[in-house]
Amino acid sequence: MSETPVEDVGNYPRPPRLESFSKPIKILFAGETIAQTQDAWRVLETFHPPTYYLPLAAFADGVLVPAQGASMCEWKGQASYFDIVVGGKSAARAAWCYKKPTSQFVPITGYVSVYGEPMDACFVDGEQIVPQPGNFYGGWVNSWITGSIKGAPGTTHW
Numbered sequence: 001m002s003e004t005p006v007e008d009v010g011n012y013p014r015p016p017r018l019e020s021f022s023k024p025i026k027i028l029f030a031g032e033t034i035a036q037t038q039d040a041w042r043v044l045e046t047f048h049p050p051t052y053y054l055p056l057a058a059f060a061d062g063v064l065v066p067a068q069g070a071s072m073c074e075w076k077g078q079a080s081y082f083d084i085v086v087g088g089k090s091a092a093r094a095a096w097c098y099k100k101p102t103s104q105f106v107p108i109t110g111y112v113s114v115y116g117e118p119m120d121a122c123f124v125d126g127e128q129i130v131p132q133p134g135n136f137y138g139g140w141v142n143s144w145i146t147g148s149i150k151g152a153p154g155t156t157h158w
Contacts, residue, residue: 036058
């Protein structure tokens with residue numbers, strides 16, 4: 001794990017900013033490594049921990065199964081969902097992507113983000129993450145992420 005500067009989520013921008021991220025990311029589910037990369041993007045938005053987007057090629061074959069439904073992000077556009085399936089275990093709508101994101105987020109076309117909570121573990125730069133509170137947002141919290149984080153009950157109005 002490399003030395004990472006402390007980041008206060010209160011200093012992240014609104015509207016959100018997209019930045020490339022080249023430190024190692026690894027995701028485990030059903031006892032297997034389902035994704036790993038050092039070629040990711042992260043979205044930084046006020047009061048949210050970073051949300052990481054990994055290239056489709058970072059995922060093991062067959063673990064991402066298209067799921068029903070969509071949602072709309074005012075900044076990124078319409079999200080499509082995936083179930084994550086490994087052997088007999090699955091996590092419904094645990095990953096998402098933007099097939100046609102807004103112009104500011106075109107670089108994440110073909111990249112996939114994963115909710116941390118249903119996974120066995122997710123790691124950023126060798127450190128296990130804590131999922132963003134609540135069941136709507138997909139940010140990942142590490143020791144270098146500080147500040148008031150949106151997502152817990154009573155914080156959705158920030």
